[in-house]
Amino acid sequence: MAKVIVNAVVNGEPVEFFCEPRQSLLEVIRDVLLLTGTKEGCNDGNCGACNVILDGVLVDSCCVLGVEAQGKTVETIEGLAGTDGDLHPLQRTFLDLTGLQCGICTPGFIVSAKALLESNPNPSEHEIRLGLSGNLCRCTGYDKIVLAVQEAGKMLTEAKR
Amino acid sequence: MSTTIERSSQYKVIGKDVLRPDGVDKVTGRAVFADDVHLNGMLHAKVLRSPHAHAKIRSIDVSEALKMPGVRAVVTSEDFPPIPEGIVKEEGAAFFALASDKVLFRGHAVAAVAADSPHVADEALSKIKVEYEVLKAVLDPREAMEPGAPVLHEKLNPMSFGARLEQHSPNALQQITSMGDIEQGFREADVVVEREFTTKTVHQGYIEPQSCVVDTAPDGSVTIWSTCQGPFRHRDNTADLLQLPQNKVKVIPTEIGGGFGGKEVPYLEPMAAILSRKTGRPVKITMSRSDVFEGTGPACASYMRVKFGAKKTGELVAAHLYFCFEAGAFPGAPVGGAVGIGLGRYKIPNQLVEGFDVVVNKPRTQPYRAPGATQIHFATEGVVDELCEKIGMDPIEFRLKNVVQEGDRNVQGVPFLRIGGVEVLEAIKNSDHYKTPLEGPNRGRGVALGFWRNGGGMSSCSISVHPDGTVSIIEGSPDLSGTRTGIGMQAAETLGIPFEDVRITVVDTDSVGYTMGSWGSRTSFATGWAAIEAARDVNLKMVERASSIWSVPPEEVEVSDGTFYHRDDGSKKFTFKQLAARLNATGGPVVGSSVVDPTRGVGPAFAANVVDLEVDPETGKVTILRYTVAQDVGQALHPGMVEGQLEGGTVQGIGWALNEEYFFDNDGQMRNSSFLDYRMPVALDVPMIDTIIIEVPNPGHPYGVRGVGENNIITPPAAIAAAIHNAIGVRMTDLPMSPGYVLQALWQQNGH
Ligand code: FES
Ligand code: FES
Numbered sequence: 001m002a003k004v005i006v007n008a009v010v011n012g013e014p015v016e017f018f019c020e021p022r023q024s025l026l027e028v029i030r031d032v033l034l035l036t037g038t039k040e041g042c043n044d045g046n047c048g049a050c051n052v053i054l055d056g057v058l059v060d061s062c063c064v065l066g067v068e069a070q071g072k073t074v075e076t077i078e079g080l081a082g083t084d085g086d087l088h089p090l091q092r093t094f095l096d097l098t099g100l101q102c103g104i105c106t107p108g109f110i111v112s113a114k115a116l117l118e119s120n121p122n123p124s125e126h127e128i129r130l131g132l133s134g135n136l137c138r139c140t141g142y143d144k145i146v147l148a149v150q151e152a153g154k155m156l157t158e159a160k161r
Numbered sequence: 162m163s164t165t166i167e168r169s170s171q172y173k174v175i176g177k178d179v180l181r182p183d184g185v186d187k188v189t190g191r192a193v194f195a196d197d198v199h200l201n202g203m204l205h206a207k208v209l210r211s212p213h214a215h216a217k218i219r220s221i222d223v224s225e226a227l228k229m230p231g232v233r234a235v236v237t238s239e240d241f242p243p244i245p246e247g248i249v250k251e252e253g254a255a256f257f258a259l260a261s262d263k264v265l266f267r268g269h270a271v272a273a274v275a276a277d278s279p280h281v282a283d284e285a286l287s288k289i290k291v292e293y294e295v296l297k298a299v300l301d302p303r304e305a306m307e308p309g310a311p312v313l314h315e316k317l318n319p320m321s322f323g324a325r326l327e328q329h330s331p332n333a334l335q336q337i338t339s340m341g342d343i344e345q346g347f348r349e350a351d352v353v354v355e356r357e358f359t360t361k362t363v364h365q366g367y368i369e370p371q372s373c374v375v376d377t378a379p380d381g382s383v384t385i386w387s388t389c390q391g392p393f394r395h396r397d398n399t400a401d402l403l404q405l406p407q408n409k410v411k412v413i414p415t416e417i418g419g420g421f422g423g424k425e426v427p428y429l430e431p432m433a434a435i436l437s438r439k440t441g442r443p444v445k446i447t448m449s450r451s452d453v454f455e456g457t458g459p460a461c462a463s464y465m466r467v468k469f470g471a472k473k474t475g476e477l478v479a480a481h482l483y484f485c486f487e488a489g490a491f492p493g494a495p496v497g498g499a500v501g502i503g504l505g506r507y508k509i510p511n512q513l514v515e516g517f518d519v520v521v522n523k524p525r526t527q528p529y530r531a532p533g534a535t536q537i538h539f540a541t542e543g544v545v546d547e548l549c550e551k552i553g554m555d556p557i558e559f560r561l562k563n564v565v566q567e568g569d570r571n572v573q574g575v576p577f578l579r580i581g582g583v584e585v586l587e588a589i590k591n592s593d594h595y596k597t598p599l600e601g602p603n604r605g606r607g608v609a610l611g612f613w614r615n616g617g618g619m620s621s622c623s624i625s626v627h628p629d630g631t632v633s634i635i636e637g638s639p640d641l642s643g644t645r646t647g648i649g650m651q652a653a654e655t656l657g658i659p660f661e662d663v664r665i666t667v668v669d670t671d672s673v674g675y676t677m678g679s680w681g682s683r684t685s686f687a688t689g690w691a692a693i694e695a696a697r698d699v700n701l702k703m704v705e706r707a708s709s710i711w712s713v714p715p716e717e718v719e720v721s722d723g724t725f726y727h728r729d730d731g732s733k734k735f736t737f738k739q740l741a742a743r744l745n746a747t748g749g750p751v752v753g754s755s756v757v758d759p760t761r762g763v764g765p766a767f768a769a770n771v772v773d774l775e776v777d778p779e780t781g782k783v784t785i786l787r788y789t790v791a792q793d794v795g796q797a798l799h800p801g802m803v804e805g806q807l808e809g810g811t812v813q814g815i816g817w818a819l820n821e822e823y824f825f826d827n828d829g830q831m832r833n834s835s836f837l838d839y840r841m842p843v844a845l846d847v848p849m850i851d852t853i854i855i856e857v858p859n860p861g862h863p864y865g866v867r868g869v870g871e872n873n874i875i876t877p878p879a880a881i882a883a884a885i886h887n888a889i890g891v892r893m894t895d896l897p898m899s900p901g902y903v904l905q906a907l908w909q910q911n912g913h
Contacts, residue, residue, distance in 0.1 A: 001280075020280070022280060023280075030196075030197075031199075034199065035190070036190070036193070036194075036196075036197035036199075037189065037190015037191065038190070039194070039196075039368075039369070039418070040196065040370070040447075041368040041369065041370070041418075041450070041836070042450040042835065042836045043449060043450060044450065044835055044836070044837070045837075046835060046836035046837045047368055047836050049368055076190070077189065077190035078189070078190050080189070081189050087185070087188065087189070090188075091185075091188040091189060094188050095180065095181075095184045095185065095188055096180075097801070098178070098643075098801035098802055098804070098805050100184070100187055100188070101419075101641070101642040101643060101802070101805055101806075101809060102367075102368075102369070102416075102417060102418050102419045102641055102642060103183070103187030103188075103192055103416065103418070104194060104367075104368045104369040104416075104418025104419060105368050105418075106187050106188055107188075107190045110188060125849075128844070129843075129844040129845045130844075130845055132843075132844045133843040133844055133845040134843075135843070135844075136366075136368055136836060136841060136843060137368070137844075138365075138366045138367055138368055138419050138421070138809075138813065138841065139419055139641075139642060139805070139809045140805055140808060140809050140812075141805075141808035141809040141810075141811060141812035141813075141847065141850055142808075142812065142842075142843075142844040142847060143804075143805075143808045143849050143850055144801075144804075144805060144808070145844070146844060146849070
């Protein structure tokens with residue numbers, strides 16, 4: 001299948017890549033850009049493991065075509081930590097509060113939680129559960145994920161003050 | 162969420178929430194799971210699956226597929242050497258070599274195509290022509306046991322899930338155990354309750370699909386990167402199926418995105434190895450989610466009949482448990498294990514347990530977290546709840562009266578060592594949750610008790626001491642949930658060094674001795690024990706080194722807490738770091754190693770639950786209001802992770818109780834093979850889970866460790882059923898207790 005050239009900004013860097021029109025953004029991120037932190041759990045929009053932020057909006061990258069990234073910004077899990085290796089507060093709290101077990105869902109949850117906290121910096125437990133209900137985790141039972149997001153929200157709010 | 166730990170810590174490292182060594186990689190996306198492995202020249206393969214539940218394969222024509230541009234090779238069963246007798250057949254593993262004469266379930270793998278891209282491989286599947294002669298299928302275990310039912314196999318292998326069973330009928334194996342005289346027992350009973358129960362097929366639901374990359378070298382040796390629970394079983398099964406020596410197959414376990422029993426067998430690796438051999442290139446196969454649902458092993462459905470008899474004063478006197486587990490297309494449902502633990506938590510003098518392993522034309526099932534126990538507890542705890550109601554006794558008091566304690570004998574006649582049944586029940590009884598009255602219409606509270614034997618088995622480990630006093634540990638247990646942390650902690654504790662000085666890595670099958678897979682709640686216990694033994698070996702060798710440096714006999718040198726010292730001469734003393742610095746110049750480095758098989762020290766364990774819920778009488782929907790789980794973990798290695806096990810297992814149990822099931826149509830086709838239609842709990846479906854960690858140290862393990870991972874899924878369906886009864890007065894006897902079923906039960910009760 002003939003490939004198309006796509007220009008996008010991925011984690012702050014302008015990139016140009018070839019992609020088949022039928023390839024999903026998830027495939028492009030993983031197989032073309034080799035950013036394998038974004039995971040595939042279902043490939044049909046039901047698990048959130050593939051979450052990325054596309055032009056500021058949280059998406060399931062398995063349900064977006066690679067060509068749709070043309071001219072847009074993409075944020076993946078790899079873009080969250082600072083360039084000097086400083087972890088994002090969400091990464092910190094997931095670690096410190098045991099918010100992960102196997103870790104396959106973790107990039108999706110962290111990206112999803114980042115989008116949630118950007119729109120609602122101080123969410124209640126219910127708002128977190130609602131906001132993260134597009135993400136499946138089979139290991140944790142969600143308790144510690146909810147607590148980690150709550151705690152990161154507090155850290156981020158305090159940092160802004 | 163809120164946690165109580167009842168203990169005082171005597172350890173320096175164990176029992177602390179240390180930072181897990183794989184943590185940063187997992188929150189930053191750096192961790193490498195199987196599908197993240199990219200090799201140069203790598204091809205992508207897809208698997209063609211049977212559209213019929215039971216059919217003869219007349220012919221397979223792959224010529225059109227091979228003509229497609231970008232298609233590099235096709236594999237069918239013909240490419241495999243004839244399947245050897247022995248372990249492969251005994252484990253029902255033959256079907257990893259693709260269907261040959263017959264397909265036995267919808268989803269049975271028939272062929273696979275390797276191509277330049279997954280899309281091309283997918284397209285090529287539709288070009289493979291398979292001619293089938295459709296046979297009558299049997300989908301229900303009770304029908305499969307009837308005379309005249311369609312027969313799946315000429316012969317059933319009697320080795321099922323580690324136990325030897327008897328042939329019952331062409332599609333069924335059985336195991337029967339008994340104790341006392343049940344006729345007499347039921348005559349002595351004042352109250353008898355008998356009921357039938359069923360549970361449906363459910364999936365482990367790990368978020369990461371099965372995936373592997375396999376590279377076959379020109380000399381025929383095979384290297385496998387795989388998301389697997391047991392790299393050595395993957396190696397052995399693959400070597401058997403390809404008829405290679407075991408040292409020509411190397412399995413590199415990648416990070417694993419959940420397994421829960423579902424990733425114990427090599428669905429993809431053998432066929433990928435042949436595709437790689439045919440093309441001379443590495444081949445990746447990653448399952449789609451529907452492949453995972455239809456082509457891997459879910460947990461078995463069940464039909465159970467339970468009869469319990471008790472005295473008015475609450476003592477159980479007789480029990481009869483009859484159960485059929487639906488094994489799927491090959492035998493191997495966890496019958497032996499369920500027979501062993503089915504009634505094991507109570508002292509019942511007269512008992513009969515009959516278990517059946519029944520093949521039907523559905524996916525071959527696999528273990529799922531405490532295999533078989535959740536089904537059995539749903540039925541038997543359901544009957545216990547009803548007995549309590551009939552006798553008019555508090556359900557916790559009833560269980561306290563009957564629960565096994567130290568010195569009581571298990572079904573094999575072996576007395577229990579110290580065990581925490583009473584402790585978990587007392588913890589629930591004294592919990593704030595249980596003491597707080599529940600009010601409001603359509604609300605109910607239920608309790609249940611769960612018992613699990615936990616596992617032991619072989620593990621290996623080695624530890625290298627570096628000149629700066631840090632150590633590297635290698636072990637062979639894939640880390641599904643944080644086990645490498647707990648294993649490293651046990652080594653650090655034994656060496657008397659800080660956890661930060663330990664680097665622990667899960668390595669491939671060439672680098673470490675044989676280690677059984679990460680299943681059966683054995684990993685922290687048995688591989689942890691291997692780490693302790695390897696650390697003791699290090700200590701021993703370092704004692705010898707200190708003695709030779711000091712020119713004293715080794716008996717005069719002692720070690721405690723990471724300090725080596727002369728028994729009488731206070732001037733002769735090394736810290737671990739000081740001695741490590743001298744090793745290379747005084748005879749060379751120290752490597753400690755170990756192989757253990759600590760089956761005898763395994764500590765069985767209990768969990769108890771109390772749950773409050775509300776039933777919506779309009780829709781039948783059940784909402785969990787509050788949940789508390791108390792579990793005896795022996796010794797919590799990393800309390801945060803232990804809580805995580807309790808919370809996660811409980812939520813899986815809630816999903817099993819309320820939502821999850823395979824919908825099969827009359828042709829054996831699963832109709833809900835996506836995460837949209839097979840609905841697992843999301844964050845919004847559950848409340849915080851309150852955990853009470855009970856530590857009744859396991860006398861069989863150096864640090865008192867008991868298995869933790871499985872016990873917590875066992876009780877939720879039973880506890881929830883009891884709570885629904887308490888809320889609306891109906892006995893729920895089938896899983897899942899989905900809104901439709903609850904509503905139907907309500908209507909029946911109201912005479913609709
Ligand atoms: S992989 Fe995209 S939502 Fe599951
Ligand atoms: S940590 Fe395993 S799926 Fe979430």
